[in-house]
Amino acid sequence: xxxxxxxxxxxxxxxxxxxxxxxxxxxxxxxxxxxxxxxxxxxxxxxxxxxxxxxxxxxxxxxxxxxxxxxxxxxxxxxxxxxxxxxxxxxxxxxxxxxxxxxxxxxxxxxxxxxxxxxxxxxxxxxxxxxxxxxxxxxxxxxxxxxxxxxxxxxxxxxxxxxxxxxxxxxxxxxxxxxxxxxxxxxxxxxxxxxxxxxxxxxxxxxxxxxxxxxxxxxxxxxxxxxxxxxxxxxxxxxxxxxxxxxxxxxxxxxxxxxxxxxxxxxxxxxxxxxxxxxxxxxxxxxxxxxxxxxxxxxxxxxxxxxxxxxxxxxxxxxxxxxxxxxxxxxxxxxxxxxxxxxxxxxxxxxxxxxxxxxxxxxxxxxxxxxxxxxxxx
Amino acid sequence: xxxxxxxxxxxxxxxxxxxxxxxxxxxxxxxxxxxxxxxxxxxxxxxxxxxxxxxxxxxxxxxxxxxxxxxxxxxxxxxxxxxxxxxxxxxxxxxxxxxxxxxxxxxxxxxxxxxxxxxxxxxxxxxxxxxxxxxxxxxxxxxxxxxxxxxxxxxxxxxxxxxxxxxxxxxxxxxxxxxxxxxxxxxxxxxxxxxxxxxxxxxxxxxxxxxxxxxxxxxxxxxxxxxxxxx
Ligand SMILES: Nc1ncnc2c1ncn2[C@@H]1O[C@H](COP(=O)(O)OP(=O)(O)O)[C@@H](O)[C@H]1O
Ligand SMILES: [Mg+2]
Numbered sequence: 054x055x056x057x058x059x060x061x062x063x064x065x066x067x068x069x070x071x072x073x074x075x076x077x078x079x080x081x082x083x084x085x086x087x088x089x090x091x092x093x094x095x096x097x098x099x100x101x102x103x104x105x106x107x108x109x110x111x112x113x114x115x116x117x118x119x120x121x122x123x124x125x126x127x128x129x130x131x132x133x134x135x136x137x138x139x140x141x142x143x144x145x146x147x148x149x150x151x152x153x154x155x156x157x158x159x160x161x162x163x164x165x166x167x168x169x170x171x172x173x174x175x176x177x178x179x180x181x182x183x184x185x186x187x188x189x190x191x192x193x194x195x196x197x198x199x200x201x202x203x204x205x206x207x208x209x210x211x212x213x214x215x216x217x218x219x220x221x222x223x224x225x226x227x228x229x230x231x232x233x234x235x236x237x238x239x240x241x242x243x244x245x246x247x248x249x250x251x252x253x254x255x256x257x258x259x260x261x262x263x264x265x266x267x268x269x270x271x272x273x274x275x276x277x278x279x280x281x282x283x284x285x286x287x288x289x290x291x292x293x294x295x296x297x298x299x300x301x302x303x304x305x306x307x308x309x310x311x312x313x314x315x316x317x318x319x320x321x322x323x324x325x326x327x328x329x330x331x332x333x334x335x336x337x338x339x340x341x342x343x344x345x346x347x348x349x350x351x352x353x354x355x356x357x358x359x360x361x362x363x364x365x366x367x368x369x370x371x372x373x374x375x376x377x378x379x380x381x382x383x384x385x386x387x388x389x390x391x392x393x394x395x396x397x398x399x400x401x402x403x404x405x406x407x408x409x410x411x412x413x414x415x416x417x418x419x420x421x422x423x424x425x426x427x428x429x430x431x
Numbered sequence: 432x433x434x435x436x437x438x439x440x441x442x443x444x445x446x447x448x449x450x451x452x453x454x455x456x457x458x459x460x461x462x463x464x465x466x467x468x469x470x471x472x473x474x475x476x477x478x479x480x481x482x483x484x485x486x487x488x489x490x491x492x493x494x495x496x497x498x499x500x501x502x503x504x505x506x507x508x509x510x511x512x513x514x515x516x517x518x519x520x521x522x523x524x525x526x527x528x529x530x531x532x533x534x535x536x537x538x539x540x541x542x543x544x545x546x547x548x549x550x551x552x553x554x555x556x557x558x559x560x561x562x563x564x565x566x567x568x569x570x571x572x573x574x575x576x577x578x579x580x581x582x583x584x585x586x587x588x589x590x591x592x593x594x595x596x597x598x599x600x601x602x603x604x605x606x607x608x609x610x611x612x613x614x615x616x617x618x619x620x621x622x623x624x625x626x627x628x629x630x631x632x633x634x635x636x637x638x639x640x641x642x643x644x645x646x647x648x649x650x651x652x653x654x655x656x657x658x659x660x661x662x
Contacts, residue, residue: 055546055547056540056541056544056545056546056547056550057541057542059541059547060530060534060538060541063529063530063534064527064529064530067529067530068529335527337525338525338527340525341519341521341525342538342542343510344486344513344519344521345513345514345519345538345539345542345586346510346511346512346513346514346515346517346539346542347510347514347542348506348507348510348511349506351542425486426481426486426487428521428525429477429480429481429486429487429519429521429522429598430477430481431521431522431523431598
């Protein structure tokens, strides 16, 4: 059997022009599909960055909230009620808002501000500079060292600046798991200071963060909060809700889907047509092989091998190209959001398999239909 | 008897559109014999050749090759039979342009599951036999018509077939080259354990045949014994 595959391989690869066209078609499709979907995955991941970084197990919010930055203030009784649910170990408020920072050079930079519960500092980030206790010091803010950090001039501990026209001071620099989507720096402070610095509507609690006593308590908590007219989501559910928002309620998902489908069609038509003309060009030879004594099944195997080989090679090249380009983009542009996930790869792989399948199906049909007698007659 | 064909008939199409390509033809080919089938174009030579070599199923009649009723075999067994028993030289050679000459010759062995390397060694030996040892690595398109014909013959012979089938082997060759190739087949390829059937309408090579069957309009109209060369 290996001899048959070697034969199939040589027939394919020795036809440089067609082999190259096939590889380009598939590589191009894989590259575009991966580029689109990894950009999308990156955007979705960053859209939920705050949920991941704060790390609370259950988030309570207004039922209209569908994306972490557009929070809707909730009255204090929500927090009190949450504390009173038996399965709740503790519940704390989280402030989330935006402010304007004024840089030493006089320019302004919007920033996002998270206010942590004053007593527990629940959801605090891990500091790489400074001490978390200093967050209680006058005008104290912790800045996140992510890809947006340089937009505030990468201020070290002790640096001063103005936030909404009030004096502010960096008391710590933090690392977080995930950068945010919105391309602005993130500051942490206490809940009460956040409320002082940022003008607010009547209710200032963006989220109530709950630590359940055990995972088994979560459904009960969700039901109780629901009865109050609010929404309690596990962090996974919240991330899902945010992803759904960007996928279905903005043009983003549709566009990505459309581009992915187009890339797929382009790849399919280039590769499919090239493979078809490759088969047609060799059709008489396949007929001669049949006359000599090749079984239909063996010819099918040869064609499948060729399709699989060229597809997997193109798949590999496409992944390589995407990875290289994303790596390059990240080198030049720290905040470039794309991430290649396993799901992206799986999707691209499925599309490549479909391309290979459709192309070889057409080829196989033609090859099975040729009559050796017609070859013999010339 | 290498081949015994009885009452072979083949027609194409139905009703008014029906063409009778071969009508009730019986043929016997002996081992050690070189048999020609001649006749005008369209007289049914290729159709007959295809039926006795297991490529085209007859509408009527039977074919026994070395005692095996080949049209009683299923498709796989028939393919297997052709692969092991019959060597084909097609009128337009049908060599793969993207493979080397040696790889082309090795194909029947590859189809028999022989190892790639081993098959190529054997293919080169056959190319030596037809005088093309120094062409083994070239693609067939770099070869002259006569050389391509010899590559096709080497491919037909590489599996040591009992029956060698050639359709118009000299059609696209000049007289000299055609004669030398057929002479080679008669003198070096034919053996006591092999039968060779040649379809031709090239009178210049008739001296190499043991027997010549004449076909006209799908019928066998004459059989000529060639005593001059009979061995
Ligand atoms: N596949 C086919 N369909 C229809 N007619 C055919 C087919 N093959 C052969 N024929 C007809 O059968 C007759 C004999 O053909 P063939 O055996 O090729 O003749 P030869 O080889 O003697 O030139 C011709 O009339 C030809 O047109
Ligand atoms: Mg003919």
